[in-house]
Structure formats: structure tokens, C-alpha cells
Amino acid sequence: MALVTYECEDHIATITLNRPEARNAINGALRQDLNAAWERFRDDEDAWVAILTAAGDVFCAGGDLKDGEGSVGTFAGTFWEKPTINSFESGMELFKPTIAAVHGPCVGYGVTGVLFCDFVIASTTATFSFPEVTLGVPTIVGAIRLPERVRWADAMELLLTGKPVSAERAKEMGLVWRLVEPEDLQDTARAWARTLTEAAPLAQRATKEVAWRTANMGWIESVRFGETMRKVAGATQDVVEGITAWREKRAPRWRGR
Structure with a gap:
């Protein structure tokens, strides 16, 4: 089973996290597949807009701490196998429009990935959190990106407490662009993607x-x-x-x- 799927129709690429049995937690293999999907979108001449979404009830549970042998050292070695400056959420130069369609918990690495997108459309079921500080680990890329998107105190609320915020609170912060009912999430994201394809x-x-x-x-x-x-x-x-x-x-x- 593909850990990340890529489909393109009518110039709209849909990139889907596809590890629902593990709550779409990011292990080394999924991270590689996700980077490959974004690189494919970047180079796909038929793909003009991308939607990032996820299978199952959880958008992303963050980094998989059970990856490899389950130790922090092994986790770091496998998960960060590709330098972050080249990864999709950390530094890839991608100037095609991107949309995140978020439902359920969006944690850590998941939020960092969402911050890579131009538009964040969230279901009312969505929550957002950077829990790293509750594990004694600093948030790095999220700490670089988040203050560029929201007010300083709102960024620090997420980054320094590790506590989740609701979709409504995330919209109030400016992290979420549009808030919709769960049953409308995918249709809303696709409708907006179609609107974007109307421009050159x-x-x-x-x-x-x-x-x-x-x-x-x-x-x-x-x-x-x-x-x-x-x-x-x-x-x-x-x-x-x-x-x-x-x-x-x-x-x-x-x-x-």
C-alpha cells in the first residue's frame, strides 16, 4: 500500500497521506514518499494546483516515535534521513498554488506541512498542536514558519504550550483560512482548486x-x-x-x- 498517493485530474493534483492505521504518523518511509509526491507535483506540467489531504479520521499524528527501534536516536536517524532544507515543508521552492484540506488532529510535523500551503481549509473537527515542548524537544521549522503566518503571541501559544487549539481558534489566529463542516471539506477544497485553475x-x-x-x-x-x-x-x-x-x-x- 502506498503511504502517500498522488492523483491528478483537471490540472488538480491530490496528495493524500495514506497511513490511517497509524493515524498518518510520519515515519521515515512516509516522509520519503511525501517529499517524492511534492517533487512530482513541482515537475508535473499538467498539475497546476495541489491539495494536501489525508485518509482516515486523523490528518496527521506528527512524527512516529515508534519508527525503527523506537528510540529517540533511531527515530532521529530514520525520520530525518533527508536534509530538512530540501524537504517539502522546510525549504523546497514551489510556486504553484497549494491547498491543505485538514480534518481531525493535525500534530507537529503535520502542522509544519500545512504551513507550507497557501490556503488552509479546515473541518470543524480539526485541531492543531505542536507538542514537542511537552517531550523536551524544541520545535524548529514550525517555529520559523508559524510567526510568518500568525501574530507573535498566537504563534507562541501553539509553540510554547504544546496544547492543541480548535479549528475555530486556529481560524481566529489566521492559521486557518476557511472553516467548513466535515462533509463539505473535500468539495470546498476542490472547488477552490478549480477556481485557481481559471487563472494563467x-x-x-x-x-x-x-x-x-x-x-x-x-x-x-x-x-x-x-x-x-x-x-x-x-x-x-x-x-x-x-x-x-x-x-x-x-x-x-x-x-x-
Whole structure:
């Protein structure tokens, strides 16, 4: 059985954590498969938007402390087999739009993965927690990413107590973008993904890259980089199609080229 499944239809890739018998806890093998799925999405020319979701009643129980022989040392050796700077949640450069569809508990590594996504849509059953400090272990990547998404005190509430927060509290913090009933979660995520595919995919990626890279640039450097990206995107076939469709008063037929 695949620990992570990848399906693509109508330019929407669905990446599913598929270890429900272990509450989708992340062991070394699942982590490798998850990184491979994100790399496949990044390189898949037919995939314009991704939805990250999970099988079973738990989105992700965090890192699997029983991985290998069950010791902390073995866990660290197998789980962190691939350097975090290259992994999907920690540093992969991916400028296609991404959506997390979260239900049930989302713990530790699961929250870190969700923070990689542009849009977090959560079921009312969802909870979010970084329990590492209750085990005497610091949270690292989550501590880097979370303050970029929510207010400082809200980030520290999650990071320094280790206690779970409800989906409603997570939306109040700004971690969750949209809150829905459990039965509506997948349909809502897919509907939003379809909305995203209506825009030109290469223009979206250029826009997201500008937003991402200029966060740490000065104003002059940011504008220069942005204008460079405008010229790069302006050389694509999609720009010609977009202008033509506008003149002909019809919906554009994007090709991602």
C-alpha cells in the first residue's frame, strides 16, 4: 500500500497521506514518499494546483516515535534521513498554488506541512498542536514558519504550550483560512482548486515567486526582480492567449506554456 498517493485530474493534483492505521504518523518511509509526491507535483506540467489531504479520521499524528527501534536516536536517524532544507515543508521552492484540506488532529510535523500551503481549509473537527515542548524537544521549522503566518503571541501559544487549539481558534489566529463542516471539506477544497485553475498558471507562479522572494528584499531590489519576472512571464504563450481571449470576449484556454 502506498503511504502517500498522488492523483491528478483537471490540472488538480491530490496528495493524500495514506497511513490511517497509524493515524498518518510520519515515519521515515512516509516522509520519503511525501517529499517524492511534492517533487512530482513541482515537475508535473499538467498539475497546476495541489491539495494536501489525508485518509482516515486523523490528518496527521506528527512524527512516529515508534519508527525503527523506537528510540529517540533511531527515530532521529530514520525520520530525518533527508536534509530538512530540501524537504517539502522546510525549504523546497514551489510556486504553484497549494491547498491543505485538514480534518481531525493535525500534530507537529503535520502542522509544519500545512504551513507550507497557501490556503488552509479546515473541518470543524480539526485541531492543531505542536507538542514537542511537552517531550523536551524544541520545535524548529514550525517555529520559523508559524510567526510568518500568525501574530507573535498566537504563534507562541501553539509553540510554547504544546496544547492543541480548535479549528475555530486556529481560524481566529489566521492559521486557518476557511472553516467548513466535515462533509463539505473535500468539495470546498476542490472547488477552490478549480477556481485557481481559471487563472494563467505561469502568471500565478511568477506572482507567488515575487511575493515569496521579495519578503526579504529591499524596495528597489524587489521592484527590479518583479519587473524581471514580468518580462519572463510576458514571453509565454499564455500571455498571447490571455490578450486574445480578452479581445474576443471568451474564456482563455491556458496551456501553461
